[in-house]
Amino acid sequence: MRAPLTVLLACLALPAAADSLRDHALTLFEPLPDRIDTVAGHPVTPEQVDLGRMLYFDPRISDTGQFACATCHNPATGGDSNRDTSIGHAWQTGPQNAPTIFNATLNSARFWQGWAEDLPATGDSLLQVGAERTGTPERMVATLASMPAYVDAFTRTFPDDADPVTFANATTALESFIATLVTPAPFDAWLKGEDSALSPQAREGLALFIDKGCATCHQGVNLGGNSYHPFRVIRTPGTEGQPESIQCFSVVEDDGTQYLFRAGTLRNITLTSPYFSEGSVRSLPLAIQIMGRTQLGTDLSDEETDRIAAFLESLEGTPPPITLPVLPRESALTPAPLPPLREE
Amino acid sequence: MRAPLTVLLACLALPAAADSLRDHALTLFEPLPDRIDTVAGHPVTPEQVDLGRMLYFDPRISDTGQFACATCHNPATGGDSNRDTSIGHAWQTGPQNAPTIFNATLNSARFWQGWAEDLPATGDSLLQVGAERTGTPERMVATLASMPAYVDAFTRTFPDDADPVTFANATTALESFIATLVTPAPFDAWLKGEDSALSPQAREGLALFIDKGCATCHQGVNLGGNSYHPFRVIRTPGTEGQPESIQCFSVVEDDGTQYLFRAGTLRNITLTSPYFSEGSVRSLPLAIQIMGRTQLGTDLSDEETDRIAAFLESLEGTPPPITLPVLPRESALTPAPLPPLREE
Ligand code: HEC
Ligand code: HEC
Ligand code: HEC
Ligand code: HEC
Ligand SMILES: [Ca+2]
Ligand SMILES: [Ca+2]
Numbered sequence: 001m002r003a004p005l006t007v008l009l010a011c012l013a014l015p016a017a018a019d020s021l022r023d024h025a026l027t028l029f030e031p032l033p034d035r036i037d038t039v040a041g042h043p044v045t046p047e048q049v050d051l052g053r054m055l056y057f058d059p060r061i062s063d064t065g066q067f068a069c070a071t072c073h074n075p076a077t078g079g080d081s082n083r084d085t086s087i088g089h090a091w092q093t094g095p096q097n098a099p100t101i102f103n104a105t106l107n108s109a110r111f112w113q114g115w116a117e118d119l120p121a122t123g124d125s126l127l128q129v130g131a132e133r134t135g136t137p138e139r140m141v142a143t144l145a146s147m148p149a150y151v152d153a154f155t156r157t158f159p160d161d162a163d164p165v166t167f168a169n170a171t172t173a174l175e176s177f178i179a180t181l182v183t184p185a186p187f188d189a190w191l192k193g194e195d196s197a198l199s200p201q202a203r204e205g206l207a208l209f210i211d212k213g214c215a216t217c218h219q220g221v222n223l224g225g226n227s228y229h230p231f232r233v234i235r236t237p238g239t240e241g242q243p244e245s246i247q248c249f250s251v252v253e254d255d256g257t258q259y260l261f262r263a264g265t266l267r268n269i270t271l272t273s274p275y276f277s278e279g280s281v282r283s284l285p286l287a288i289q290i291m292g293r294t295q296l297g298t299d300l301s302d303e304e305t306d307r308i309a310a311f312l313e314s315l316e317g318t319p320p321p322i323t324l325p326v327l328p329r330e331s332a333l334t335p336a337p338l339p340p341l342r343e344e
Numbered sequence: 345m346r347a348p349l350t351v352l353l354a355c356l357a358l359p360a361a362a363d364s365l366r367d368h369a370l371t372l373f374e375p376l377p378d379r380i381d382t383v384a385g386h387p388v389t390p391e392q393v394d395l396g397r398m399l400y401f402d403p404r405i406s407d408t409g410q411f412a413c414a415t416c417h418n419p420a421t422g423g424d425s426n427r428d429t430s431i432g433h434a435w436q437t438g439p440q441n442a443p444t445i446f447n448a449t450l451n452s453a454r455f456w457q458g459w460a461e462d463l464p465a466t467g468d469s470l471l472q473v474g475a476e477r478t479g480t481p482e483r484m485v486a487t488l489a490s491m492p493a494y495v496d497a498f499t500r501t502f503p504d505d506a507d508p509v510t511f512a513n514a515t516t517a518l519e520s521f522i523a524t525l526v527t528p529a530p531f532d533a534w535l536k537g538e539d540s541a542l543s544p545q546a547r548e549g550l551a552l553f554i555d556k557g558c559a560t561c562h563q564g565v566n567l568g569g570n571s572y573h574p575f576r577v578i579r580t581p582g583t584e585g586q587p588e589s590i591q592c593f594s595v596v597e598d599d600g601t602q603y604l605f606r607a608g609t610l611r612n613i614t615l616t617s618p619y620f621s622e623g624s625v626r627s628l629p630l631a632i633q634i635m636g637r638t639q640l641g642t643d644l645s646d647e648e649t650d651r652i653a654a655f656l657e658s659l660e661g662t663p664p665p666i667t668l669p670v671l672p673r674e675s676a677l678t679p680a681p682l683p684p685l686r687e688e
Binding site for chain 1: 401402403404408409410415418419420421422425426427428431614615617618626627662663665666667668669670671673674676680681
């Protein structure tokens with residue numbers, strides 16, 4: 001009769017252990033809300049969500065007619081692009097990797113670099129930057145206003161506005177659509193009490209993640225996305241000829257805000273390779289080890305790295321099903337797309 | 345008691361007129377099938393459709409990770425791109441406008457120019473071209489084979505194949521997905537007997553479309569997409585400095601197959617601006633008048649043009665709702681996207 005007793009003990013023991021880890025975890029993290037009802041100070045309405053979805057998938061808001069929000073923040077592939085750095089207007093590659101749009105509404109720190117802290121923390125400035133990456137807000141508004149079905153949709157969505165087709169209203173609608181893109185994951189189920197949602201390995205990884213100090217910078221509802229820290233790429237010998245972005249990382253003196261980077265969200269990190277603000281690392285285990293070395297001054301063993309990776313797996317969530325919009329057709333007044341200018 | 349009689353006469357008269365126009369129309373055109381069960385000689389299975397949808401929306405099949413089929417054939421904006429000519433690998437703009445993917449399976453003549461007649465009329469060659477526009481089939485297969493969830497999907501879809509992740513199977517799946525993209529329109533309802541589906545103006549436009557000779561080249565189920573004809577852009581005075589593509593059209597001597605162009609489908613033509621193989625004309629009335637002048641040697645009046653346009657409106661159909669796929673995640677073996685090479 002020993003076996004049943006062992007089983008019984010195990011059953012008693014596990015929940016207790018899980019509970020104390022969970023209690024600790026709940027002081028650092030939060031499960032995702034079931035839904036987000038307000039964003040940037042305005043309520044999320046169904047009309048805004050529908051209009052925002054249209055805008056999000058419409059490449060005609062870019063000057064070349066080639067880029068939609070979804071091009072760089074693709075909900076089919078983790079809400080980001082799979083490129084290291086994004087390609088924008090005039091085929092320039094910018095310096096930075098496009099972050100995932102999933103759960104982005106819940107980031108209190110926006111953008112990779114510290115300078116964004118100075119901008120008002122509203123979506124307006126964010127989307128301004130987003131639109132400017134591939135065109136101008138003026139041309140975007142002219143394009144939208146040229147299509148009767150868009151004018152109808154804006155009028156329906158903002159019935160009190162005399163002239164509803166504005167950049168600010170487009171931003172409001174986009175924010176509301178983005179607010180629907182939350183991705184509940186096994187970790188959320190576990191935080192809410194479902195013990196089996198995390199494998200034993202993932203729970204060990206979570207304990208390591210807390211004990212090693214990762215949660216100092218990656219905490220809150222998005223396990224990141226709410227603080228800036230020093231982090232910098234330096235040139236190392238033996239990497240000449242490679243793009244700067246795939247060279248090694250190490251801690252350097254913090255010599256000013258331009259070297260402050262946001263500790264990004266780790267939600268869906270299994271889907272958002274390549275990693276870091278320059279998109280320079282494609283392997284998650286390597287990214288974890290770089291973090292240990294540069295941010296914590298510790299060499300994580302392969303086994304520790306695997307466990308932490310197993311925990312990070314549990315942050316891969318399920319996005320809501322998205323139906324592709326059927327977009328308004330152009331009119332004679334719609335500006336023609338510009339030729340694909342190149343930055344020489 | 346005269347009024348009711350007039351009404352009665354009108355009721356009797358209209359269907360008769362509609363019927364004779366319809367009878368004539370049915371000798372030239374065909375309503376869309378409710379569904380397409382076989383394509384390129386293979387049956388369409390639900391597994392193929394699901395896998396094809398994944399491939400269709402996956403930018404990782406292109407070398408830069410930036411182009412999906414949906415980039416140039418965007419189901420949100422009429423199944424085409426809104427650019428004159430498409431941008432592909434190395435940011436080259438090709439010479440040709442991307443045709444709509446809607447109902448494309450029902451085209452018997454593929455591609456704008458006659459040379460495609462020499463290729464086997466299977467999807468294989470088409471998609472070969474499609475993939476080569478932005479990458480190579482070899483790299484595409486290596487990319488797909490690197491992702492376990494893709495390997496599972498191919499195995500489920502082609503259970504008899506020892507090595508199911510092949511370009512040919514990807515093509516089969518894509519063909520099956522594309523076969524679902526049929527867009528039944530008011531004109532189909534009218535052909536099937538629903539009188540009120542066409543406005544009186546649209547019916548007059550249809551009569552003109554037949555009488556003027558448009559239906560000689562634009563007939564069959566897709567009102568086009570099944571024959572090649574001479575059509576050529578020539579340089580005209582006063583247009584120096586403009587791209588060749590926005591200059592005037594006129595009939596020239598047919599001096600060889602390279603000047604044969606496909607009379608494209610007119611289904612969803614209200615959504616597929618810009619027009620012609622070079623995407624050189626953005627206005628539908630202008631495209632209609634150019635056709636009259638170059639293909640039929642006749643100047644259509646504004647009124648005739650409007651009626652024909654009203655008929656073409658009735659070819660705007662409803663695509664099936666498309667849920668964006670959630671795509672497999674990359675593995676350590678997935679090739680990294682190439683830098684955005686430029687053709688200098
Ligand atoms: C050409 C690529 C590209 C396009 C197109 C683009 N973005 Fe971005 N987006 C980026 C990059 C890169 C960043 C990170 C910028 C930084 O950190 O400085 C970013 C950041 C963001 C953020 C901040 C996310 C966070 O983690 O807090 C939001 C929100 C956003 N974009 C929304 C949009 C919307 C909405 C559109 C369409 C109007 C759009 N983007 C278009 C590349 C793009
Ligand atoms: C002192 C703060 C700090 C600590 C501690 C820290 N990180 Fe980070 N983390 C950052 C910053 C800042 C970035 C963004 C750097 C950049 O990309 O420029 C980041 C980025 C990451 C990324 C890549 C995110 C992405 O989307 O590209 C991963 C993965 C990550 N951290 C995991 C960890 C793990 C695991 C630990 C513990 C071993 C850890 N971090 C500890 C600050 C920290
Ligand atoms: C960079 C733009 C671009 C991409 C990406 C692209 N295509 Fe095309 N596609 C075109 C152009 C342009 C044509 C017309 C070529 C011609 O007529 O010579 C075309 C023609 C076609 C046709 C023939 C349509 C007809 O009317 O008969 C099919 C089918 C097709 N593409 C499917 C695909 C699929 C599937 C993919 C993804 C594997 C794809 N395309 C990727 C631009 C593109
Ligand atoms: C002798 C054959 C012929 C006749 C007659 C003809 N067409 Fe065309 N049509 C073509 C060809 C060939 C093209 C494609 C030319 C190109 O783009 O290179 C075309 C293209 C078009 C297009 C643009 C399709 C697109 O997707 O870009 C429209 C619209 C059109 N025709 C309408 C008409 C109308 C209306 C008439 C009658 C007034 C007509 N056509 C008569 C052969 C013909
Ligand atoms: Ca990333
Ligand atoms: Ca077109």
